[in-house]
Amino acid sequence: MMGGGAADHGGTGPARLRHLSQPVLLGLLGALTLALFALSLAIGYAPIDWGAALHDILSGRHGLDALVLVELRLPRALLGVLVGFSLGLTGAALQGLMRNPLADPGVVGVSGAAALGAVTAFYFGAAALFSLALPLGGLAGAALATAVLLGLARRGASTTALILAGVALNSFAGALTALALNLSPSPYATLEIVFWLMGSLSDRSLQHVLLALPFIMVGAVLVLSTARGLDALTLGEETAESLGFSLPRLRLVAIAGTAAMIGASVAVSGAIGFVGLVVPHLLRPLVGHRPGRLLLASALAGAALTLGADVLVRLIPTRPELKLGVVTALIGAPFFLVLLRRLGTETE
């Protein structure tokens, strides 16, 4: 099942191959992301007076409307873009690197480690002392896992070995997270950890955005630079090497970029599942199944999907608000099953 022969089926007939030109597709996805970004700013529990808010911001005053916009809505929308962009981009890159449509940013183990880092910050009470302890803990966890992976990659580990290491890291981080829950002194702390693990963009500040942004930007540059190498990998590792690509370097860059983006994303938002898995599947037919072209398209679609889901979370009238990670999984899992049916035997 793993890796092989994804193309050896006739799932997409010639009629289905009509795809948009890359600039048009990226333009449409960019416009969709912008529209959902604006919608995300516009939607919330308290209606805001846009005129007053903009006037306040421009004149440097701190009116209530301006406060809601800058302190609540803007960070939430920006994080939606950043986190979704990261999930879509890294999902596409890892599926290309492994030539396996089942890969997801979670498989490299960095997200589990980031969650553990954040939970550790919770557990030792640091999160109560200052608000950024949580994301900083997440980044520290992600950095540790990344160091392990890059150490392996530098020693020439195969892609399979790297993924297995990621699975092991994820399991270990999951076990330690469960241990923290197990030993948690108060049910309240347990509840808070569990809620945080569900993944959400609510109650984040611009500080969270500024913390994640540099990692996500550097990671994006690294991951996007692998496009041609991922194209070459369509024909297998041997052929990619014969076309002049260094596989150890390609793995190193892809894993380092993924780790930076996902580590930072999980650190500020918790775990948001299925976006990184589903989005590349959705977009692949639209880019002619070319792994390199899938990257940016998948990143933009990831941002749009995450923003859209986060808008949905606020429109569904539940108290407490549904967690974004819960909604993406609720929509994503059945949708993914339908998609797999439609794709027929692609993953056999």
Add this chain to the structure above:
Amino acid sequence: MMISASGISVERGARTVLHGVDITARPGELLGLLGPNGAGKTTLLRVLAHLQETTAGTVLYDGMPAAGIGRRALGRSLAYLAQSGRIHWPMQVEHVVALGRLPHGTSPAEDAAAVARAMAAADIAAFAGRPAGSLSGGEKMRVLLARALAVEGRALLADEPVAALDPYHQLHVMELMRRQARAGLTVIVVLHDLTLAARFCDRVALLNAGRLMASGTVAQVMTPARLEAAYGVHVESGERHGERFILPWTRRAAPDIPPRD
């Protein structure tokens, strides 16, 4: 491109896959690598393509080591056709062929022209727009061959390009290989079919248990006695229109003997 390897040894764990092999492939020549399963043919081809590290020996490309040429530059002048023949995503045929242009960094127009030439040479222009997943085995091999031709390098190394093909496509691919050699490329092909080797190759090298038993012209190397020693089969052979055909006929009673030093 002249590819000359000397003293090539490859060890994999405790096993020695190649023992001190010397071999030279010349421009304009179709060189066949022959030998039974496990003889080291694929490993040697990978060494010659600079895809396999050696424990001893050197490979020179027009007198230069690969390190002096650079990975990307070697990718532009040497095309490698892997045995697996797998296309992992159902990309359109012409996009698969265009992967051969990745090392070049030339303009889209130049790339498109090279892709068109390669597709014409491999006779696949008719299905340029089809998804790779819809191809038959013979079509897929020609698409992958076109991908290798699109590199427009000076050497083409192919690992068992006809192994999975019917007789029609076997002849088609071997004719293509020979045409590439006649056009001045250095062509090295791993083959199991003795008649195809005898008919199409200018020179052959016979490997057995990691050692080079013999290399030279078909007449020099592919003698019944040597084929029997290497493959453990008696062969029947004859001639038709001046070309030799060799058919493996009966298995020798005893299993293969280890190679003599």
